[in-house]
Amino acid sequence: xxxxxxxxxxxxxxxxxxxxxxxxxxxxxxxxxxxxxxxxxxxxxxxxxxxxxxxxxxxxxxxxxxxxxxxxxxxxxxxxxxxxxxxx
Numbered sequence: 034x035x036x037x038x039x040x041x042x043x044x045x046x047x048x049x050x051x052x053x054x055x056x057x058x059x060x061x062x063x064x065x066x067x068x069x070x071x072x073x074x075x076x077x078x079x080x081x082x083x084x085x086x087x088x089x090x091x092x093x094x095x096x097x098x099x100x101x102x103x104x105x106x107x108x109x110x111x112x113x114x115x116x117x118x119x120x121x
Contacts, residue, residue, distance in 0.1 A: 056084040056091075063087060 060083045064072040067083055075083070 056088040059087045059091070060084045 057080075060080060061072040064070065064075060064083060067086075068075060068079060072080065
């Protein structure tokens, strides 16, 4: 079961890193959702605002996922210590 959780966290890390790595590509895909028109029809300021917004969202998601993975690792480590202590 823990392997499934770790796999899901790993996939989450990969997906959330995409917008931060390619904010313009993410903005091209999301322009219709945010502005109701294509990326090419946006002004320079709108493009920059959208790219910055998506990059910030991606970074926040990355940090949240990293904190969750770190917490899960600490939890599993604690469980391992308890199990080893119980055996002795």
